[in-house]
Amino acid sequence: MRQLAAIMFADMVGYTALMQENEELAKNNRQRLKEVLEGSVRDFNGKILQYYGDGSLSIFGSAIDGVNCAIEIQRQLQQAPKVDLRIGIHTGDISIEEDLVYGDGVNLASRIESLAVPGSVFITEKVIDDLKNQHDISTHELGYFELKNVKNPVRIFAISNPGLTVPVRSELKGKLKPPSNRLAVLPFVNISPDPENEYFSDGITEELLNALTKVDGLQVISRTSSFAFKGKHDDIREIGIKLNVDKILEGSVRKAGNRVRITAQLINVSDGYHIWSENYDRDLNDIFQIQDEISSIIANRLRENLSLASQKEHLVKTSTQNPTAYILYFKGLHYWNKITPADAYKAIECFEQAIKLEPEYAQAYAMIAAAYSYLGATGQLKSEKAFDIVHRFSEKAMQLDDSIPESHIAKASAFLFFDRKWDAAYQSLQKAIHLNPASMGAYQVLMLYYLIVGKKEEALETMEHAIEIDPLSPITNHHLAEAYLFNERYDDAIRISDQILEINPQLRIVKETKGWCVGMKGDWEKALEYFKDVQRVHRHTYKGLAPIGFAYAKLGQREKALDIIAKMEERQRQEPDTVIDGDLLMVWWALGDKDKVFYYLNQCLEKKMGPINYMFEHPVMKGITDDPRVAALKNKILRLEQIAAQV
Template sequence: MRQLAAILFADMTGYTALMQENEQLARTKRQRLKEVLEATIPQFHGKILQYYGDGSLSIFNSAIDSVHAAIEIQQQLQQSPKVDLRIGIHTGDVIIEEEAIYGDGVNLASRIESLAVPGGVFVSEKVFDELRNQEHIQTRELGYFELKNIKQPTRVFAIANNGIVVPGRNEVRGKTAAPINRLAVLPFVNMSADPENEYFSDGITEELLNALTRVDGLQVTSRTSAFAFKGKNDDIRDIAIQLNVDKVLEGSVRKAGNRVRITAQLINAADGFHIWSETYDRKLDDIFEVQDEISAIITNKLKENLSFSQKTVPAIKSSIKNITAYTHYLKGLHFKNKLTPGDTRKAIECFKQAIALEPGYAEAHAMVAQCYCQLGTQGQMIPHTAFEIGHQYADKALELDDTIAEGHVAKAMTYLYYDWKWQAAYDSLQKAIELNPGAVVAYDLLGFYYITKGQKAQAVKVLEEAEQIDPLSPIIIRSLGMTYIFAERFDDGIGQAEKLLEMNPEMRSAIELKAWCIGLKGDWQTALEYFKEFHRLTNHPLKGMMGLGHAYARLGKIDKAMECIHKLEQRELDEPDSVIDGDFASIYLALGNLDKTFYYLNLCIDKRLGPVAYFIEYPPYRVVKADPRFSALKHRMGISTEAFPSK
């Protein structure tokens, strides 16, 4: 029998040694442990499945119950005669046959227990996600650990309630492989008198980060996660735990006139020791040489552990000589990274100003292309116009320099979102990742590709890899959450939404993600309340209608659903450049009107709204897939029939 369960491993420490020293005391402690387990675990609705040596394995239907049981057990065992016990908990799929239990979840729970300390309770990130809103359970993050026979680094938390032992990271570190050659480049601080120079210090950081990403054997945390600590005074060791790195590069930039002073220091995360620091006073025209020099020095400092042979870092490659053009480019990155349509348009202007001064600026061409593709995908521009421009700039970027990942990413966006040239998109993304393994936007797009091909498990795998590279990126966290929905792992999707809401309790995309997960689990009434909040936060009477209308229809509130449709019709009149046919399709789908659903899906294809190939894989569209008209939709987008299994 397969089921989802919270798995609790408990293991008595020092038992073998105690048996040799005092057999009677060892047996007494073991008997006391058994009595406490058998009294406590059923009290919290758990079941002891196995005893083995001086340990036990129990399962619970609820992760919260399992943690309450673990706390109670440890608090009781602190009393005389004290029993030193390690507890590890994880939730996952298990297979139970008679009294035997199998599954990857069991293996991971066992590894987490072996990592724990006497008197401690360690839990996986999945368990922690269940505990986020439990006021009576305190936790402390210990960071990521490389566990035996577990492919990906595992994020571990310690329960920190009274009476529970909470170790420092270093006390645990000796039990497992610590991260090696993982570097975070924190945002360099703007020390200039003019706060407007913020874009310049951010740009220096980004250029260094891109150069170091190309160093073979060095894993560099992506930009979004590193920039999550901008303006904060977090302890370097805490930052390293959250980003799973062993080295941190930080610094400052002071720009005045034609002079720039850059200070940089490389820090060992475990103890805060400064491995290296340097200050550079240079003319602004020499900025590329300074970046190159810093990158080479850092590589040299880490070379003892790096796997590549030449022990050198690729130079920061730039197709430009004009410092003013470079300044416009950095401003463009500043706006592009804000992600809103208005800021994306500002970014386009900055990148175009850079190109006007330096026509051969490949990176700027690539960024213009990406920005237009983004506007076309979001329905903020007529797709035909947006992607025609996107193609032109992407082609020019690759003509100027085909060794930068950004150009291949831009080309992949045009293939995926507009041309529906699936193989060409895949090839472009593979090339981008080959050129820059830290280019998480390429992983995000690759996840989109796999969803359109019906390969949901592969999409999950790719996005989970991206989250390892960029663990604090809202875009990646949300994309993985969406991918969990496609894979019908709705609880995991809720966990991703909770991560986002922890960053920002009013993040619209997180609230929408959580609403869909809850609704697709079957609770459309609760989902409706979240969709109402999402609509409120759009601050527009005609926006945020799709989820709202879908939920009303699912609840049988037909008049309310039709009211949402009428508001969408009004928005079409008010915003003729917007493309919202997918919103209509979703509401009519929930109303059970397949004729209207197909009508609007075909309009999406007519208007080349790229995401239609993606969202028809959403679980509610299963009924659409069973309709004979569905194969015609796929044919129009160049997707083979077998790519979309009906079950």
């Protein structure tokens, strides 16, 4: 039997040693533990599955019950005669067969318990999500830990209610493998007289971060997670815990006229020690040399820890020596990182201005390709128009400099979303990741590649790896939630979505993902509420309507669903450059009109509107592949793929 449960391991501390010193006291303590454990587990609706030596395994239908039970057990055992106990709790799948209990959830709960200290209750991030709005339960984050036989780092919290032990991270030495040669580059602070120079300091940070990803043996946290601390004053140790890094690079930039001062410090997280610091006062014309010097010094400092020989190298490479073009490029990055269609167009304008000043500016060509790829893939611009530009500009960038990851990612997107050249897309993405292992854009497109070719588990593994490099990014976390959705792990997708929405409550794509998950679990009324909220955020009468129409259809409200379709068709007339055939087919699918569904599927195919394989894999379209017309469509796609591969 397989089930989802809150799993609690409890283990008496020092029992074996006490048996050797005072056998009677050891047996009395064990009996007291058993009485308290059995009474508390029963009171909180749990079940003890196993006793093993001086420990036990219990399960609960609710994480809240499990945590409250653990608190009560520790409260009682702190009273005389005191019994030192460690408790670890995790929520996950378990399998029960006769007297055997097993599963990844069991293994992880056991590891959490072994990490705990006497008098403490340790829980995982999954449990935290279930404790929201439980004001009588307090927690303290201990950070990420790399645990034995657990693939990815685990974020752990201690229950901090009165009477419970809450250790500092340093007390857990010897029980964990600390992060090694993991670096975060925090946003350099703009201390220029003009606050508009913020884009310049951000650009300097991003260039240094990208340069340091080229250092072998060093894992650099992605930009989005590092920039989560912009404008904040968190303690270095706390940042290290949240990002699971052992070193941090921070600094400031002051730009006045043609002069620039850059201050940089490399800090050891564990003790706050400044490994290296330096000030640079230079002309703006020397900005490239400064960045190269800083990144090379840091790289060699880190190599010392890796026992590698220092190297003379140029980690910062730019295809312009024109400071004005460089500043325009930074402005373009500033808009690009806002991740909205309107800002993508502003970014393109800045990159185009940079190219006018510096016609051989490879990075600017690459970023124009990236921006048009985004517009084409999201239906903001007709695929044919968008991806023609993507091909031209990415190829120009690669002719000038083949080492820019963004040009390969953009090219992969064109192969994937327009040309149907799956193998070429995969090779381009592997090249991008090789050039920059912290490139989240590459991982996100790689996830989509795996979904398109029907490898859902690989898609999830890709994003689980990406989240190690970019743990705080809303976009990376959203792609992880999407991967869970496609793998029909709806509770995990909802958990990740809730984490994002707690920090960024207006992210409509995240609300939409949560709505699909809630609906697929059977509550289309609640899903409709989420979808309507998403549509309000759009602030446009005809945008964001497809999920609403889908939910109306699922709820049997056919006339309302048809009204949604009419509004979507009106948008198509008003905005002929947009492509919404995929949205229309989803609502018709929910209404049960398969003829309409296949009409729009063929329209998607003719217009090269994204790969329709992706739609076949989406959980809300479950059952569509049973229709014999899908086989004919797939054969047609295969023929087109074969033709595309020969071009």
